[in-house]
Amino acid sequence: MKYWVMKSEPCVFGIDHLIKRPHQTEPWDGVRNYQARNFIREMRKGDLAFFYHSNCEIPGITGVIEIMTDPYPDLAAFDPESRYFDPKSTPENPRWYRVDVKFLKKFQETISLTRLKQNPLLKDILINRKGNRLSITPLKAAEWKAVLHMDVCDNIST
DNA sequence: GCCAACGTTGGC
DNA sequence: GCCAACGTTGGC
Numbered sequence: 638m639k640y641w642v643m644k645s646e647p648c649v650f651g652i653d654h655l656i657k658r659p660h661q662t663e664p665w666d667g668v669r670n671y672q673a674r675n676f677i678r679e680m681r682k683g684d685l686a687f688f689y690h691s692n693c694e695i696p697g698i699t700g701v702i703e704i705m706t707d708p709y710p711d712l713a714a715f716d717p718e719s720r721y722f723d724p725k726s727t728p729e730n731p732r733w734y735r736v737d738v739k740f741l742k743k744f745q746e747t748i749s750l751t752r753l754k755q756n757p758l759l760k761d762i763l764i765n766r767k768g769n770r771l772s773i774t775p776l777k778a779a780e781w782k783a784v785l786h787m788d789v790c791d792n793i794s795t
Numbered sequence: 796g797c798c799a800a801c802g803t804t805g806g807c
Numbered sequence: 808g809c810c811a812a813c814g815t816t817g818g819c
Contacts, residue, residue, distance in 0.1 A: 644817095646816095646817090670802075671802090672802095691816080691817055691818085692816075692817050692818080693817095696817075696818065696819095750818080767799085767800080767818095768799065768800040768801060768816095768817095768818095769800090769801090769816095769817090770800075770801060770802080770815080770816050770817070772816095
């Protein structure tokens with residue numbers, strides 16, 4: 638099983654939007670960057686990811702989601718009405734991919750980017766790298782665990 | 796709103 | 808294939 642960080646702007650689609658979706662599940666579409674796309678293609682049903690809020694008051698990790706499908710073509714790319722439409726992506730030769738994600742948990746407090754950067758166990762993660770713009774990034778199991786332990790509830794209960 | 800850091804585009 | 812110009816991302 639692999640671990641990921643998936644980035645989104647809360648004013649566009651945040652974790653609270655996901656919570657309100659039917660079955661708290663939604664396709665994660667609109668990834669239009671090749672590096673991020675390649676990471677999506679490495680995803681498998683059952684993987685886990687952190688939901689990261691970017692471009693907002695407190696950027697950081699807000700919760701946990703589960704990857705519910707293997708990667709499949711991003712249907713939004715075929716839809717001329719969609720803001721994610723890409724005429725170069727066709728059903729015969731899809732350029733972009735997506736997975737369905739399901740809400741699992743929202744942290745009581747966002748684990749801010751500031752705190753992530755302060756954690757020596759997370760010094761190598763891409764989220765902490767200056768100028769990083771990738772919306773999908775992988776995490777090692779140890780890094781995943783380290784983030785979970787930064788959750789305030791986790792600290793109180795253990 | 797500013798701006799650094801990227802990614803993409805397109806002329807040559 | 809190079810690289811300048813431009814567009815976008817995202818922290819601050």
